[in-house]
Amino acid sequence: MAHRPQLDWKLLVMLALFLIIGLVGMVSVYYADERYSVSLVERKLFYFGIGVLFLIGFYFLDYRKLKKYSAPVFFLIVILMVISLVYGQLHDRRTAYINIGPIGVNMITFSLIPLLLALAGMKPASQWGRWETILNILYRGVLPVVLYSISSSIIYTYIYVIGFLVLTWRTSKSMKQFAVISTLPFAGLAIFLCTRTDHLLLRWREFMNPSAKEMWYMGNNADAIQAAGWFGQGFGQATPKIPYVLYDNVFPYLIYCFGWLFGIELAY
Template structure:
């Protein structure tokens, strides 16, 4: 019986669907209602009731279409994560306060320093991008995963070969007046692409030979990770390599990859790391930093100078600190990588505790979001981005006390990071987009 051709049923379904804003679930709702109507009509027909009468009674039995539509809309409506938005608002305000305090302190050494106004501009652009992405359908990005992957690799190579030299590294792309450290941005883009690739890689292609199937699996499981890893390491960016690899490992765990493949990833990647690093003269510099971390009391005026100055700033702060924009000429890069000890120096240990609490709330809430998402692609996106943020939040804090090796990690949304901060807001937008559609995408998947 083709119910969809019956005029009364078409009109009934149209009225129900008009009350459901999420058009993505219209097909599923239509199929569900048609199934219920089919069962009711067949039951009435078996009792000898005429078809037209059975249809009318079935529609009447279903209930008012506006009430049915409202119920479906309540279940499948897009969600806004107000808790995460509130956390981001606190981070933004704290970040602006921190950067303006750093500007006041830096003005004694660098006249006309305007990092505060730059932070305002980058924050406004970042928030606008975050909100725009949050309303977009993140699943549309999945079909461009391979394009995003290879495009990122090409830009990585271009940045390394032709980018501006900063601190001896070829990585900065000049776009107008903005210099982008694309190597530091590449983990975000590659992980976005891997989420789409890995969440669909289990699909077996028809008429594919065993050898081709194995070659494809090896490439998908290893090649697509090793290639960007080598390029990032060749750019001497250990920090970006670390967050990229951790993001990959977390994504594999979330997607419930086989243990053998997961272990193979780790062993093969570590082999690649050693091979690349042992051929680099830059290795001696990294070994020096690691040695300094393991021996914090040695060479206080050399390799351990920054660590010692960070500890002194924290110890001298007390509960209330030295005040807004207090001079701290002994600690370099306190507006970016060493913002955590600087904030404690200015506002006291209470400021450090507050930041720690905000970070814990962010991590806990992000984990809660991940548990509520059932779409594999969305889950992979959230888990990998969360891994990136956890490292970037925790490492600078541990580094300030000498509990982690010195690195170029900066606290997201609080430290001054220039244009890089805009992309971190965009990453939050992706998380918000996944959360917004968490009650829509699973329904679609079930209907297929």
């Protein structure tokens, strides 16, 4: 009932607009910083094209046909996550990447969507027996949380736990069963967060005091946004010490180039 491949023109226009804005930001960074070469633009355009093809394919895919593969997909992704955490490396450095030919794939980042899709195809919680409940809690609820915790991926841990709890809540037979199912995943998340207290406090201090000199990540973004003015500094301006400008902080850079009005309109 949920699968209705009808074209949503409003969503399509918004998506195309965001893609164009992202490409404009990338080209602006290329012209602003001599450290980047033309191969950067070519590579981004190549991945852009692949993304559009996958988008079209998945838009018309009937997801119900994936249900029978949910169990092997979940098992395969968990195994690949373990392999990446134990043996993963990129450019001779230990990371969560698995090399597939000339391409390095970050399995922790890649794993989230397949795991959630595989969860959606699992047997409803209301049909679980006692031992099946224990197995699913440990295998589907706790194990991925442990793997994400080992990789120090706080945001992926949050998203996975929420996805697991939503799916089990929707298919559980009673609140008592749901309470039992949710206990261990919540406990795993709480233990993980307790081990990352220093990191969480640092991010909170950055958020509350972004202009402090020691908080360089948020501070540099805040300084760039303040320097933008209503109409920005113009296309192709040098990046004012914005960290990870092509990845995490494209939005602050676009505000710096095109101004507060552009940022307000884009956010709206």
